[in-house]
Amino acid sequence: MPSQPAPIKKSPAKKAAEKAPEPAPEPEPAPVEAPPADAAPVEAAPAEAAPAPEGEAAPAEDTPAAEGGTPDNAAAAAPAAEDDAAAAAAAAPAAEDNAAAAAAAAAPTAEDDAAAAPAADAPSDAAPAEAAVVEEPPKAPTPPPPAVPTSAPLDLSVDDVTDSSLTIKWNTPEAIGDSGLDGYIIEYCKDGTTDWVVAQEELTSTNCYCIKNLTAGDLLHVRVVAVNRGGRSEPGTLAEPVPIREIGERPKIRIPRNLKSCYVKQVGDQINLVIPFHGKPKPVVSWLKDGQPVDARVNIRNSDMDSIIFIRHAQREDSGVYEISIKVDSFEDKATITLQIVDRPGSPANVKLLDTWGFNAALEWTPPKDNGNTEITGYTIQKADRKTGEWFSVLEHYHRLTVTITDLIMGNSYSFRVFAENQVGISEMSTVTKGVATIQKTGIVYKPPEYPERDFSEAPRFTTPLTDRAATVGYTTKLLCSVRGCPKPKIEWLKNQVIIGNDPKFRQNSTQGICSLEIRKPCCFDGGVYTCRAKNQQGEAVVSCKLEVKQVIIPEADKEKGK
Template identity: 55%
Template sequence: MTGKAASEAPASGPEDTTSEPAKVPSTEPSGEAEASGPTTEGQPPQPQDPASQAPAPEAPAAPAEAHAEAPAEAPAEAHAEAHAEAPAATKPAPSSEDIPSAPLRLALEDVSSSSVTVSWEPPEKLGKLGIQGYVLELRREGASEWVPVNPRPLMVTQQTVRNLALGDKFFLRVIAVSLAGAGPPAVLGQPIHIMETIEAPKIRVPRHLRQTYLRHVGEAINLQIPFQGKPKPQASWTHNGQALDTKRMNVRSGDQDSILFIRSAQRSDSGRYELTVRLEGLEAKAAIDILVIEKPGPPISIKLLDVWGCNAALEWTPPQDTGNTELLGYTVQKADKKTGQWFTVLERYHPTTCTVSDLIIGNSYSFRVFSENLCGLSDSAAVTKELAHIQKAAIVAKPKGFVERDFSEAPSFTQPLADRTSTPGYSTQLFCSVRASPKPKIIWMKNKMNIQGDPKYRAVSDQGVCTLEIRKPSPFDSGVYTCKAVNALGEASVECRLEIKASATH
């Protein structure tokens, strides 16, 4: 009974493959679909059972399954032994046409510090029964045994080997497996070495340090500069190209940043600080400019050059010490000898000469000048040694006679009335402007009839602008409106047409 089934099995296999060619390569597209992204171990897509595709008798089913699982239990050499041990009466030796060829284009896609991803393409010959999947095998350097990575054949063309340790060195190969057996392997030509991933160093300077960093004398300087790099890079600092003064400056570098700290800044700490981060022959640099400043000194001297009328001319010399930064200007103050109170005349004044005006006749004045920078005014000022005496004028001015001009003018309209169209129920206004001296009397008329005193109208005249407001007009208020201006020198008038028209309804 068993011999009869075995003799019928080879005949039914090729006959099914030939009669249904679509089933033979049906496993290949599913493998390509899995290749679109890395495959994680432990969750492979399960291939269809090839035994269910061929209508062979149940007797040869067990040998077929044995061939499908063989690549998962042992390397390719073990498959040959399985074929040799099978009784000739139960299973004939597979022909070269039944076994698939080696997968094509085995390539290394990615290597990290703990995983490796490889990809390949289906073999050129799939065999008459098609392929059941692929088995990825690993052999460590110095070992002779190939160990399967996946226990069962997987219908994928890309696979990731995970949980690797730093320093591992090994070879990889992949085998295509069919129901008839395993084909020859495709071996990756070069060994794979798992090393720690090197990330090039990079420095990220904070925004507030990208411009000159200003500090006052005595303040603390605390620079925290983040950087990147893997493994941990080496960080070093320089000041104006020289090594740091470790007695006054402290540096602490961690895995992700470097901190430069100065407890009490001095003007000598000004300059360019450069951070260098080095890693495996690579380096990154960043420069930070620091300026330590203080209040400036006062002007060296001040002179009273001249006094005339209610004015006094001053001149001074710039200070020797500007506080390690440019001056924002000078502040000039005056003080009356009687009160002794100082009042500011000029602020942030840049020239070194000035004229102080509007001094009170009969008073005597002292003057002083402060220097100013970003830290503020100088602690002291330069003060004039002499007083500026504002003398009373000896010459009395005699006003000249003048002819008074007559500005009388007859009314004339500088802006006439304009025709208007309005909607019933909505107040409207008429405008015009008149020029006259003396101020003219304004008279409003509708259709030549005086409307003064009518509560429906409100007339206003302000600075020559004449306004007539018609409150909630109706079609009856349509007509010609006239504005007349009258004074002792004459009169003038302007008119316009007002139409109150109901809006069209749909």
């Protein structure tokens, strides 16, 4: 019996081809006849071999005879290998990688040949070789959308002009697009013609360009075109043609310092503003208010050097932004003046009495609808007693919209009103609260404070003692001392420890603690020790002094002269 053929191992290229998706149906290759049993295995072409051109069979390489084989057997196996290689080359695409994969899949590998060598008596009806698997080529990427030109350059204006050159400037277009901006082309033509001349050889990337070598006296139209990968944009063109000539003096407005900020005037004031400027030849002056022509009640007077705006009686409607424009040929200068006409504000709205408690009342209001065309700086709050009806200011220059009025009188009823203030002054009218704040009386019983009684009893005490005195005969003298005590002490005077009593020669007096003893025209016998004694229920006190009465001695000579 013939021996069973050994299992054939698949190469890695064949395994990858089997896992790949099945390609479109291709014409099947011719079946390969199995070699005779005694034929030597044929070695396959290497995988990296280049594919044969279409319509030609790939030449088979010489394969050495296997052990036990003969050259005739090797020659017999070669046509089968050539047929397999030709079929793989016919099915492979033009790409080199796919052709190499197809050749590797169609030809048996050296490993397969080695495995098939022992099967010398294999049957002649062996299975045909598998067809090559071809991958689809990748799809081409989607082309990007075509580039779009930019929008037209903006605000084309004249920057300078001489008798042989013209300088223009402009702003970047609003829409540039994804392709970016390559540059600008500047073109010009004479007035009355349509022959546009390109001013520069290469694109310019700046937003300003000077056109040179011009002829004096020409009247030129100028336009600017933006260029990118999408092509040329719509042109930006000067509004008027430009005369090529030397300008005597460019127009320039000199705004006074006090007009550079907001100029504020009150309603009814006279406004006379002088705006100086320069320019030769005489500039053309025009005025606008808030972008519109100036009202007829606003007088405009122009000269070669200045422009005067005059309003006899200013009104609130005259407020706004005034724009002056002076123009010399294609050159222009502009300036703005902000005029604000202010007036007193209106009265506050919705003044409400929110609450009343104790001696307090709470108020609330809203700002006036008419602020006088200027900011509200504060409020004045007044109150009036319903009994008298006279108004008194409680708060001035108050900034809040709520307030609490305090120190109201119990039992009285009050009305309140509010004025608005701005930089002009206080509002002419006020808003009065609809409600009345009544301060209710409460049942309060006054209890005077209770103080503990104090015992002010005090024994007599001399605060100023008697002092020794010397008196002259015939001259009245007085003894003084002071005493305190409670109750008021009784005062007694003694002479040489004897109570003087009601002797008419002595006059005793005690007023508010001051004790005095007057001795009328004392003689030599009135000298001695005088004592003042004070007594009350708490005790007594004494104080003494010595009185000396001296006699005046007249010399004998004086006596004789007196006789």
